[in-house]
Amino acid sequence: MSTTQRLTRELKVLSSVLANRLTANPWQEKMDRALVEMVSGVLPSDPATESPAGEPQLSNVAETLAERVRNEGVILFPAAITGLLLDALRDEFQQMIETSDSSPYIVDRHDGAICVRIDPRPSLDKKAYPATNAFFDSYVFRAIARSFYQSESQGFNFNNTIFVHETPETTSPLSGKLHWDRTQALKFWIYIDDIPMEAGPMRIHPGSTPANKVERIDKRRQAEHLEGGKDNVVDAAPEEIRYLAGPAGTVLIHDSDCSHGASPVTSGQFRRIMRGHCRAAQPTRSTALQRLVLNPQRFYRC
């Protein structure tokens, strides 16, 4: 990418970030309410953790969920988003895929699959994609991510990259090998449609997180560059693999240190999902202008 192209892209990103800041989101409240409902079942009723209104405190719920995802690698909430909210997400998904040829975002294509990458999330056009923004900007996810990354001295990057991913029939899906990600990420997924076994749900190896974490840190210490699909590939007995099939509107929370991989999509099926990535923040190399416009809420310190 030339310097002019890079600057033009940066200016576009900055202007849409500013425009977004000035736009109220009609879906935010409904989305937050649906997500609060989704997580509120996780704590047994205990007066010590309840608010005066008798509801579990979000910080306790977030702590419990962060701990669970650390231990188990994933948490699946089947059909957590339904009705008008899911319809709105689906319409926006469709719009994003249909306009991918002229998209201002980065578009990757692989074996018929289309993957639109919005990076950073504040550059998402909130007027055109309000439900998507409401989902990935929810304070419920932010609380979970904050608990998950509480020991990170630099704070974390909250859902800073969003992937909008449609996969048609394929025997070799993107990220199909069982692996851990070279840079750890906490991911929030939404299933746009039902994902039965035939539509290629992600598969995971429960219990693999601690060993993978050690291996990742070790390998990164030894080598500047790790090759994806090679250095981070792992093995597991087939009977220990779990397939994360689920109905439309399912929300998945995944720690990428838990072994995972996409599975094949069979004839006549499509797998349609969106996911947001959170990461431990690194010392930033952004320009002063970027820091001024992007930063106030970009890095969450604990």
Ligand SMILES: O=C(O)CCC(=O)C(=O)O
């Ligand atoms: O698409 C999938 O099922 C796997 C995606 C993946 O490897 C990831 O989210 O890190």
Ligand SMILES: [Fe+2]
């Ligand atoms: Fe991955």
